[in-house]
Amino acid sequence: MENLEIKRLLINYKTLEEFENFREYGAQELSMKEDLRANIIEGDSESPFYGIYYGNKLVARMSLYRIDKKYDFYFEPKQDYLELWKLEVLEPYRGKGLGEALVNFAKSFKLPVKTNARQRSDEFWTKMGFSGLTYQQERDRGENPYVWFPEGVSEQE
């Protein structure tokens, strides 16, 4: 695909309206909307969302957030890592590599990446070089943790 560009999404009314097109829409987006309305954040503030546009239309997005080392129960050595969630491509734009492009972007920071794999998406994550972790009841509470290890990083014992 030509001109496939990943943009950090700025919070403004246009972005928030675009978010409503995605299935995974919830407290996070509502909270951004309230903060903007109440002037708690300024328009065009940076968000943890990254996305891909087709023309003016947001067609794929993910949330990517750097988690402090002290909350790392996944990686050895213990370190800052990226939590990836709400990876989603709008239905008519699937099969064009947009999800892959977003995940590769996440990997480009050279930090470990952790996600909670959606139901039966294991094949996708494996293809992207992620590994499923050993399930730990207390830590995972029903999540399907999949992680990507940069060189020299392994699973925490």
Add this chain to the structure above:
Amino acid sequence: MENLEIKRLLINYKTLEEFENFREYGAQELSMKEDLRANIIEGDSESPFYGIYYGNKLVARMSLYRIDKKYDFYFEPKQDYLELWKLEVLEPYRGKGLGEALVNFAKSFKLPVKTNARQRSDEFWTKMGFSGLTYQQERDRGENPYVWFPEGVSEQE
């Protein structure tokens, strides 16, 4: 409905096979299967799952797990609470109050209950007496936290 009985699910090959009928199937179930195969757990061990049977068929389930007070970032006063996940009723059995029965069972312990509301399920949780919490980026990381407060309990500041 007559004879609606909620059972704590025992881990055995029959239960694990039934779990495959549910959409939300993942690391948790696979880990149980491995533990059973490797004799790490005995057959008919207790699981965090509760379910409802129609005859011999498991048609609804949820996972319910008591979380220690030290991990409570939701409730005031800080206390043990129940985390509820994987609430699911098989398609042909929906609209019969099975989901409601499971949630009411969770509430019957008189502990606070917390869940991560699935996409656009807010109406269901509100009907069940749950409230959406103020989204906190660091704590919630894309979750839609909904909670049920027993008497005398409120949202943690």
